[in-house]
Amino acid sequence: MSIIFNKELNIFHIFNNEISYYIYLNENGMLTNPYFGKRLDDIDIDSIFDISHDWQSHYFDNEKKEEGELKNIQFNSSPFIAPTSLAYDTRHNFIEINSEKGSRLDFRYISHRIYKGKPQFDVLPFVRDEDEEANTLEFTLKEKQKEIYLQLSFTIFSDLNLIIRNTKLINKENSSIYIRRLDSLSQDFLRNDFDIIHFPGEWMLERQLCRESLEKGEKCIVSRTGRSSHENNPFVILLDKDANENYGEAYGFSFLWSGSFRFDIESSLTNVTRLTLGLGEELNFEVKSNDEFLAPEGIMVYSPYGTGNISRTLHDLIRNRIVKEANEKVYKEILLNSWEGCYLNFDTKTVLDYLDSAKLIGTKLFVLDDGWFGKRDTDDRSLGDWFVNESKINLDLVIEKCHALNMDFGIWIEPEMINQNSELYKKYPDFAGFLEHNESFLSRHQQFLNMGDDNCVDYIYSELEKLLSTYKIDYVKWDHNRIINDYYAKNLDIKNQGEFIYRNTLGYYKLIKKLREKFPKIHFQGCASGGGRFDLGTLFYFSDIWTSDENDPIQRLFIQYGTSFIYPFSVSGSHVNDNKITGFKEKCLIALFGSYGFELDPRKLSEKEIEEIKEVNEIYLKYHNDVVLKGDLYRLLSPFDMKYFAIDMVSKDKSKCLVLFSNLLKKGRNRFYLKLQGLDKNKSYKNSLDNKVHKGEFYLNVGLNLSKRLEEFETDLIVLEEA
Ligand code: DGJ
Numbered sequence: 001m002s003i004i005f006n007k008e009l010n011i012f013h014i015f016n017n018e019i020s021y022y023i024y025l026n027e028n029g030m031l032t033n034p035y036f037g038k039r040l041d042d043i044d045i046d047s048i049f050d051i052s053h054d055w056q057s058h059y060f061d062n063e064k065k066e067e068g069e070l071k072n073i074q075f076n077s078s079p080f081i082a083p084t085s086l087a088y089d090t091r092h093n094f095i096e097i098n099s100e101k102g103s104r105l106d107f108r109y110i111s112h113r114i115y116k117g118k119p120q121f122d123v124l125p126f127v128r129d130e131d132e133e134a135n136t137l138e139f140t141l142k143e144k145q146k147e148i149y150l151q152l153s154f155t156i157f158s159d160l161n162l163i164i165r166n167t168k169l170i171n172k173e174n175s176s177i178y179i180r181r182l183d184s185l186s187q188d189f190l191r192n193d194f195d196i197i198h199f200p201g202e203w204m205l206e207r208q209l210c211r212e213s214l215e216k217g218e219k220c221i222v223s224r225t226g227r228s229s230h231e232n233n234p235f236v237i238l239l240d241k242d243a244n245e246n247y248g249e250a251y252g253f254s255f256l257w258s259g260s261f262r263f264d265i266e267s268s269l270t271n272v273t274r275l276t277l278g279l280g281e282e283l284n285f286e287v288k289s290n291d292e293f294l295a296p297e298g299i300m301v302y303s304p305y306g307t308g309n310i311s312r313t314l315h316d317l318i319r320n321r322i323v324k325e326a327n328e329k330v331y332k333e334i335l336l337n338s339w340e341g342c343y344l345n346f347d348t349k350t351v352l353d354y355l356d357s358a359k360l361i362g363t364k365l366f367v368l369d370d371g372w373f374g375k376r377d378t379d380d381r382s383l384g385d386w387f388v389n390e391s392k393i394n395l396d397l398v399i400e401k402c403h404a405l406n407m408d409f410g411i412w413i414e415p416e417m418i419n420q421n422s423e424l425y426k427k428y429p430d431f432a433g434f435l436e437h438n439e440s441f442l443s444r445h446q447q448f449l450n451m452g453d454d455n456c457v458d459y460i461y462s463e464l465e466k467l468l469s470t471y472k473i474d475y476v477k478w479d480h481n482r483i484i485n486d487y488y489a490k491n492l493d494i495k496n497q498g499e500f501i502y503r504n505t506l507g508y509y510k511l512i513k514k515l516r517e518k519f520p521k522i523h524f525q526g527c528a529s530g531g532g533r534f535d536l537g538t539l540f541y542f543s544d545i546w547t548s549d550e551n552d553p554i555q556r557l558f559i560q561y562g563t564s565f566i567y568p569f570s571v572s573g574s575h576v577n578d579n580k581i582t583g584f585k586e587k588c589l590i591a592l593f594g595s596y597g598f599e600l601d602p603r604k605l606s607e608k609e610i611e612e613i614k615e616v617n618e619i620y621l622k623y624h625n626d627v628v629l630k631g632d633l634y635r636l637l638s639p640f641d642m643k644y645f646a647i648d649m650v651s652k653d654k655s656k657c658l659v660l661f662s663n664l665l666k667k668g669r670n671r672f673y674l675k676l677q678g679l680d681k682n683k684s685y686k687n688s689l690d691n692k693v694h695k696g697e698f699y700l701n702v703g704l705n706l707s708k709r710l711e712e713f714e715t716d717l718i719v720l721e722e723a
Contacts, residue, residue, distance in 0.1 A: 226484025
């Protein structure tokens with residue numbers, strides 16, 4: 001059993017071998033979280049909560065007509081799990097509503113249940129538990145003076161050091177209420193001596209590692225773009241000030257959601273911290289009488305051993321319980337994408353010629369990117385017209401040739417978008433998610449659809465269903481090239497426009513869900529102008545995501561390093577282009593740490609370049625599956641220190657290891673030893689640097705001697721294999 005309720009003490013203990021999460025229910029029905037951390041079997045609530053000044057704990061009891069005192073509660077510093085009322089807590093709330101009975105909220109315990117399994121949903125993404133491994137504690141809380149209920153649940157798995165939170169609001173009032181905020185996570189800490197790590201970015205510079213001290217006041221990390229965004233990623237780590245990759249306490253937070261989001265992290269003068277994560281600021285959602293509202297599923301990871309462990313926990317979670325791979329074969333194939341090779345300028349002959357040359361670099365999957373549909377010769381038209389431009393490309397011929405060359409075939413789409421210059425817009429202008437008279441701004445000449453309108457989703461589905469049933473397509477790259485702002489849903493009343501982003505994001509999920517059900521073998525790759533929608537919600541439906549439009553290998557080191565804090569390389573699309581900064585071998589080695597492929601004109605490759613590529617392809621075929629796709633990642637040296645980049649990845653059985661090392665400095669004369677991690681200290685490994693065999697403990701404690709290898713921007717891959 002991993003959830004215990006101690007009735008006498010009113011304490012719930014959620015735990016596995018490594019972690020404990022305690023919930024204390026006081027006599028007034030308030031729920032607090034006295035402890036979240038390393039496994040702890042003995043807890044004393046009074047000694048945690050007694051701070052010997054209590055004026056903040058008094059209230060006026062309406063029934064008894066006298067003052068009451070809340071035991072073990074201090075309004076401004078208690079660790080509430082459902083902080084709901086400004087009346088007793090001036091820190092930010094995790095829920096805010098408007099209703100005919102006012103906006104004040106005060107939720108108290110009604111009941112709880114403990115069960116095997118965990119919540120799952122029809123459309124909203126969730127952590128999968130097909131084997132019913134999880135245990136869940138679910139509370140029902142009621143607002144003291146209104147018929148509004150909250151269902152809060154906490155789920156734990158025995159082999160993952162994390163807690164999953166779910167939140168549902170049920171409106172049993174006789175009239176609608178309007179939710180302005182309902183967060184997925186709310187975590188209070190009885191301390192505020194933290195650093196914070198987050199991942200700001202921009203187009204072609206996604207998820208840049210940023211570590212700073214958490215100062216007093218409120219820090220907000222948001223996306224206001226209708227998608228999880230290039231600008232910020234829905235992932236934050238709070239950690240000890242002296243914590244690093246391998247040492248110190250660290251807590252990671254994220255949720256399964258692809259729309260706008262908002263983290264508020266508040267460090268108070270009372271020396272406590274409150275972190276919340278939820279839907280974006282635009283929310284104003286009407287919940288009718290007897291209806292419910294679901295917040296996206298939230299995740300809180302804990303590591304007593306620094307940030308590396310946070311990442312490895314999340315990588316396992318994502319690979320085993322979030323992503324559901326449709327087509328194992330396609331997933332592991334070397335890919336060639338046409339985009340950077342020819343952009344929109346191709347015809348049937350160009351593509352057929354590409355295929356001949358693609359064969360030479362080991363391509364097993366060819367993806368025809370943007371430009372094959374409608375009248376799409378320039379990027380200001382045809383989004384929405386998902387039928388083949390037969391005067392430009394003979395798709396049958398292309399697919400036939402792919403198959404003859406033993407390659408699979410993939411195609412690009414951007415289903416949530418529309419150009420005003422399109423057949424779709426002429427036919428169904430009301431599907432557009434904006435008001436025409438606003439002269440709304442275009443981005444890349446395009447606008448977006450209102451995916452919250454089921455008629456629009458059904459129409460796009462039927463067009464894509466036709467396409468995917470007519471042609472033998474194994475892989476779909478699904479793009480999203482503008483942010484959602486200035487929106488207006490023509491199918492909603494004015495008072496309901498604050499529902500746009502939530503409904504639009506659900507529409508995105510509904511469309512991909514329907515397509516996946518109809519075409520269970522097609523591999524769907526997510527993309528949003530590169531990595532503008534890289535999140536756990538997308539990964540529930542897509543097997544991998546295009547990491548960034550930046551293919552420069554050195555810039556990529558930074559992007560891939562930042563991305564790896566939450567997302568495993570197996571879900572991170574990574575291609576080699578013909579940028580001239582480094583040689584092909586280097587570019588390929590860096591791209592190898594992701595779902596691997598090329599994005600170039602293969603006809604232009606020299607024989608020498610083809611040879612370099614083939615050399616790396618051999619490593620790919622031998623090690624990529626066990627080590628990169630399925631193994632454990634150890635970050636050794638951060639490129640953000642502007643000297644070196646180094647990681648190693650070790651197969652789960654610890655028999656193989658790949659070390660990727662890049663030098664960002666001019667050649668130096670210094671000695672340089674790279675200590676590895678993750679190996680079995682007792683196993684013997686042969687390394688490809690000097691072909692010697694050493695015990696794991698040698699590599700862990702002495703390291704690889706890289707003193708001879710310090711050319712600027714040089715990248716090398718060293719293979720270790722059990723001898
Ligand atoms: C943006 C994507 O990130 C690129 O890879 C490419 O697919 C273009 N869109 C096509 O328009």
